[in-house]
Amino acid sequence: MASLGESRPDFRSKTVATLCSKGGVGKSTLSAQLLDNAARLGLRVAGVDLDPNGTLSRLTGTVAPVGEPSVREVLEGSATPQSVARKPIAWQPEAAADRSWLQGGPLLPGGEVHMVPAPDRGLDAVTSRSGTDVENALLEAITMSGFGEHYDMIVVDPPASTSSTLYLALNASQHLVLPLQTESAALSGLILTLEAAIKFSSNTGRPVNGIGVVATMLDRTTEHTETLEAARAWMSDRFAGQMTVLNPQIPRRTIIADSAARMIPVSRQVTGSGRYGDVAARYAAVTLSVVASVVPEKIGPIFDALEALNMPDELAEIVYAGFDTTADADADAS
Ligand SMILES: Nc1ncnc2c1ncn2[C@@H]1O[C@H](COP(=O)(O)OP(=O)(O)OP(=O)(O)O)[C@@H](O)[C@H]1O
Ligand SMILES: [Mg+2]
Numbered sequence: 001m002a003s004l005g006e007s008r009p010d011f012r013s014k015t016v017a018t019l020c021s022k023g024g025v026g027k028s029t030l031s032a033q034l035l036d037n038a039a040r041l042g043l044r045v046a047g048v049d050l051d052p053n054g055t056l057s058r059l060t061g062t063v064a065p066v067g068e069p070s071v072r073e074v075l076e077g078s079a080t081p082q083s084v085a086r087k088p089i090a091w092q093p094e095a096a097a098d099r100s101w102l103q104g105g106p107l108l109p110g111g112e113v114h115m116v117p118a119p120d121r122g123l124d125a126v127t128s129r130s131g132t133d134v135e136n137a138l139l140e141a142i143t144m145s146g147f148g149e150h151y152d153m154i155v156v157d158p159p160a161s162t163s164s165t166l167y168l169a170l171n172a173s174q175h176l177v178l179p180l181q182t183e184s185a186a187l188s189g190l191i192l193t194l195e196a197a198i199k200f201s202s203n204t205g206r207p208v209n210g211i212g213v214v215a216t217m218l219d220r221t222t223e224h225t226e227t228l229e230a231a232r233a234w235m236s237d238r239f240a241g242q243m244t245v246l247n248p249q250i251p252r253r254t255i256i257a258d259s260a261a262r263m264i265p266v267s268r269q270v271t272g273s274g275r276y277g278d279v280a281a282r283y284a285a286v287t288l289s290v291v292a293s294v295v296p297e298k299i300g301p302i303f304d305a306l307e308a309l310n311m312p313d314e315l316a317e318i319v320y321a322g323f324d325t326t327a328d329a330d331a332d333a334s
Contacts, residue, residue, distance in 0.1 A: 011148025012139060012206065016155055016294050017173035019197070022189025023160035025181035026216035028055035029256055030286070031157040034177075035060070035113045036265035037287035040093045040101060041302050042108030043152040043295065046085065047115045048138065050127060050168055051159035054118030061263040062086040062115040070119035075126050075137040075168070080145035085114045090264050102315070104267035104280070107305050114151075127165045135167040142172060152295050160189075162196060170200045170208065175294050177286075178213045180231055180245070182224040187231055194238070210239070211293045214286055215249035246289050247321040253279045281318040289322040 016034070018027040031047060038045045049056040049071055057063040064070035064084065073079035089095060091113040099105030126134075138156070142148045158169040176197060180190050190213065201208040213231060218224055228245060235243050255277060259266045267280040292299045311319065 011142050011154070012172060012174040014148055014151060014154055014294060015142070015173040016153065016175040016177060016211070016290055017169040018155070018157055018179060019166070019169060019176050019193050020179055020186070020189050021160055021162045021166070021193045021196075022181070022186045025160075025186050025189070026179045026214075026250070027160070028059060028157050029260070030177065030179050030214060030216065030250075030283075031056050031155050032059045033266055033283035034155050034287050034290060035115075036091060036267055037284050038153055038155075038291060039091070039111035039113045040096075040104075040106045040267065041287070041291060041298070042106070042111045043291065043298060044110070044112045044150065045114070046081075046147075046151045046154045047113070048081070048154060048156045048172075049116065049118040050123075050138070050165050051118060051157060052121075052124035052127060053159065054120070054123070056157040057115060057117035059260055059263060060088040060091050060113070060115050060117075062088050062117040064117045064119045066120050068119075070123070071116050072119045072123050072126050074116060074141045075134070077137065077141070081116045081141050081147040082145060082150070085116050087112070087114055090268075096268060101306075101309060102311070103270050104265065107309075108301065127159075127168065128163075130164045135164060136171050138168050138172040152298060153291070162192060166193075166196060167200065170197060171204070171206065174207055175209045175211050175290070177211050177246075177290060179216045180213045180227075181217050182215050182227040182231075184223065184227055184230075187227050187234075190231065191234060209293065210243040211290055212244055212246035214246055217252040218249045219252050246286055248282045248285050248318050250282050250286070251279060255279055278318060281315055285319050285321050288319070292323075 018031045035045050035047050047056055054063050069079045069084045074081050093106035093111040096105040101107040156169050156173050158165045178190055180186055197208050215228055232245055255269050259269045270277050
């Protein structure tokens with residue numbers, strides 16, 4: 001991870017945004033799977049939907065119906081995030097309490113998913129305004145209302161943008177994960193986004209921590225491989241090896257669209273055979289890297305509980321792929 005600025009303690013330090021200026025790269029899907037996986041690891045998590053299309057709200061079945069308050073009122077300052085937050089039943093770990101973690105159930109108790117949803121329509125009227133007040137509105141709402149106190153981690157899902165919503169997200173989020181759909185147009189989106197984040201940090205003095213790039217929708221075409229290599233080369237040059245493409249990568253799979261259509265987490269798509277879907281394991285692994293960065297104090301007990309599962313080797317290889325386990329057989333966060 002790369003420290004792109006200096007540190008100052010507030011709820012920003014609990015908040016992670018999935019960012020890319022290019023559309024359709026898998027940001028909202030990643031946000032949703034981060035919420036599910038973190039909650040199943042025992043964390044209290046909240047998602048904040050900043051996208052006028054409301055994708056994360058749709059994925060979790062929490063879109064605020066016409067006439068009901070949403071993130072729009074939060075950004076306007078007329079409602080607190082906790083007053084508009086929804087608790088999507090299907091996304092609570094307790095809804096899968098009868099399943100093992102390997103089948104989409106909880107690993108540790110106490111996890112919860114709440115959503116600060118987008119409205120059915122009209123969010124763009126607020127998010128498209130520019131100016132310091134608007135761009136600080138989310139951080140202010142999270143901080144002033146004490147909303148941040150209730151959660152271990154907050155996941156902010158902005159739309160593809162290089163304008164006001166990007167700054168809404170950056171002001172509220174110290175940590176970034178950057179989905180990279182591995183095609184060349186998306187690489188320029190990644191570079192644009194990271195350069196904007198660095199500039200933001202130096203202009204505002206607010207620290208920005210790049211957790212890493214998540215390669216999404218990977219298949220075996222040459223373009224994917226070449227783009228991934230180009231991304232690695234650019235980051236190694238720009239961040240001196242401190243920020244990387246996270247392991248493992250996310251392949252392109254129809255299970256993603258299936259679970260989106262059913263408004264359930266990908267991990268719940270796993271059927272009774274006991275074989276954890278490899279895509280689900282990959283999102284779980286990426287979540288471990290995010291949790292290790294955002295809430296490092298939680299990672300020890302999580303690794304202990306994972307160890308106790310005695311996962312099959314091929315699954316353990318995926319789940320621990322983001323961590324150097326060769327030097328330490330106990331797979332401690334390092
Ligand atoms: N690993 C994957 N395999 C297959 N399909 C995927 C994968 N990840 C995401 N998708 C699909 O790609 C589409 C775009 O994903 P998503 O909405 O997460 O992207 P986004 O970056 O948030 O888009 P936007 O710019 O609209 O916010 C969705 O239909 C989603 O179901
Ligand atoms: Mg999205």
